[in-house]
Amino acid sequence: MITKRIIPCLDVKNGRVVKGVNFLNLADVSSPVSLAKYYSENGADELVFYDITASAEGRALFTDVLREVASTIFIPLTVGGGINTVEDFDRVLKCGADKVSVNSGAIRNPKLIEEAAKKYGDQCVVISADVRRVDGVFRVFAKGGRENTGMEAIEWIRRCVGMGAGEVVLNSMDTDGVKQGFDLEMLDAVCRVVKVPVIASGGAGCIDDFTKLFKTLPGVDAGLAASIFHFGEVAIKDLKQELRNNGINVRL
Amino acid sequence: MIAVVDYGVGNLFSLRSSLETIGADVIVTGDADELRRADKIILPGVGAFEDAAAKLRESGLDEVLRAEAAAGKPIMGICLGMQMLFEKSLEYGEHKGLGLIRGTVRPIADVIPGDLKIPHIGWNALHFGAEKHGLFRYLQEGDCVYFVHSYYAADCEESVIATAEYGAELTAAVANGNVCGCQFHPEKSGDVGLNILRAFCEGGF
Numbered sequence: 323m324i325t326k327r328i329i330p331c332l333d334v335k336n337g338r339v340v341k342g343v344n345f346l347n348l349a350d351v352s353s354p355v356s357l358a359k360y361y362s363e364n365g366a367d368e369l370v371f372y373d374i375t376a377s378a379e380g381r382a383l384f385t386d387v388l389r390e391v392a393s394t395i396f397i398p399l400t401v402g403g404g405i406n407t408v409e410d411f412d413r414v415l416k417c418g419a420d421k422v423s424v425n426s427g428a429i430r431n432p433k434l435i436e437e438a439a440k441k442y443g444d445q446c447v448v449i450s451a452d453v454r455r456v457d458g459v460f461r462v463f464a465k466g467g468r469e470n471t472g473m474e475a476i477e478w479i480r481r482c483v484g485m486g487a488g489e490v491v492l493n494s495m496d497t498d499g500v501k502q503g504f505d506l507e508m509l510d511a512v513c514r515v516v517k518v519p520v521i522a523s524g525g526a527g528c529i530d531d532f533t534k535l536f537k538t539l540p541g542v543d544a545g546l547a548a549s550i551f552h553f554g555e556v557a558i559k560d561l562k563q564e565l566r567n568n569g570i571n572v573r574l
Numbered sequence: 575m576i577a578v579v580d581y582g583v584g585n586l587f588s589l590r591s592s593l594e595t596i597g598a599d600v601i602v603t604g605d606a607d608e609l610r611r612a613d614k615i616i617l618p619g620v621g622a623f624e625d626a627a628a629k630l631r632e633s634g635l636d637e638v639l640r641a642e643a644a645a646g647k648p649i650m651g652i653c654l655g656m657q658m659l660f661e662k663s664l665e666y667g668e669h670k671g672l673g674l675i676r677g678t679v680r681p682i683a684d685v686i687p688g689d690l691k692i693p694h695i696g697w698n699a700l701h702f703g704a705e706k707h708g709l710f711r712y713l714q715e716g717d718c719v720y721f722v723h724s725y726y727a728a729d730c731e732e733s734v735i736a737t738a739e740y741g742a743e744l745t746a747a748v749a750n751g752n753v754c755g756c757q758f759h760p761e762k763s764g765d766v767g768l769n770i771l772r773a774f775c776e777g778g779f
Contacts, residue, residue, distance in 0.1 A: 323698070324697070325697045325699075325718060367696075367697055396763065396767060398720060418585075488693070543691075544696075
């Protein structure tokens with residue numbers, strides 16, 4: 323049976339990993355290539371790279387880095403950040419990305435999902451949604467969580483999948499950074515309306531949070547996290563062993 | 575020299591890089607003479623069957639591949655490239671494949687329970703049955719590889735060399751003499767995948 327995936331997420335700015343990575347015995351802890359290699363050798367099932375660069379020079383550096391990662395590491399790579407057009411899809415796919423995640427770009431122009439899915443296949447298009455409760459309603463936020471779009475989140479995600487998004491990354495802004503566990507209520511609401519893989523993001527603080535995630539919500543396919551992996555609070559190998567001990571199917 | 579067939583279908587970056595990583599001498603080409611000169615051929619593919627089959631036909635590479643297969647050259651199909659090796663596919667209609675392996679490509683939806691997601695996407699374990707094919711000489715039973723597909727090869731029992739369990743036993747790899755294929759992506763399956771490519775490049779089975 324298909325395994326549950328564990329996915330570290332790396333934020334890249336001007337070709338370097340940011341958000342402080344301070345645990346590894348790596349010569350260069352902010353090199354996307356050495357970090358990607360480390361994770362790939364230590365049990366990551368997939369890697370997500372977010373390009374948080376704003377400048378054209380930064381974009382060029384990002385694609386250089388991506389090309390280098392993709393020629394050294396042979397697990398699926400998802401790229402997000404600054405994806406606004408089909409040309410952006412083309413740019414990162416040519417450098418070795420397997421999937422492309424869209425967020426603000428799809429909010430501005432929902433047709434982007436349709437066009438990209440038609441050209442590259444549904445499996446290539448990931449809708450990433452930043453969601454927060456506002457007066458008890460799940461709302462989609464744009465621009466890295468700074469702007470409330472006013473759209474109801476579950477309906478938005480359902481619509482994106484209907485247009486061809488082949489995977490959903492649900493980032494709960496309510497649990498993100500709190501480290502008290504994933505947002506099971508929000509994830510459950512999404513799992514009920516889509517039949518594509520759902521990736522949980524936001525809130526992981528310890529191994530038990532992942533066990534609880536997969537035990538409570540069998541419809542969730544993967545868990546994504548950044549800092550707990552980067553800071554060595556959770557080693558992916560230990561995490562996957564513990565998941566297996568709890569009867570959850572993982573790749574060891 | 576390993577030739578990767580470039581017929582305008584899918585992204586060949588990772589496949590080329592993974593072959594280079596294991597030290598293979600790789601050429602990515604759509605040129606018939608270069609395919610004829612190569613020691614081995616890999617037929618990749620991502621996307622829709624009809625479109626890919628049409629591209630192979632229009633380029634005339636379908637005849638080259640049939641001739642090279644008949645001459646005994648090792649050929650490996652990957653993902654849609656594997657599906658193209660079969661007689662036909664039922665993906666949106668009925669379309670002819672290369673006919674190098676007996677069988678039909680059918681929708682996974684026909685054989686798996688309705689609550690399972692389609693495509694079959696992610697890491698899944700390989701099962702080899704009683705005899706392990708040479709392509710898997712460096713693998714262990716249960717090793718995981720990365721799948722992304724909505725259709726699978728059926729009616730090809732005599733050629734199946736590996737299966738994966740996803741609500742049904744799905745064909746994961748096939749071989750018929752010098753022609754073989756993987757439904758999964760060895761170039762995205764970490765060291766396990768590299769070891770499959772290594773075994774193919776070394777040959778001897």
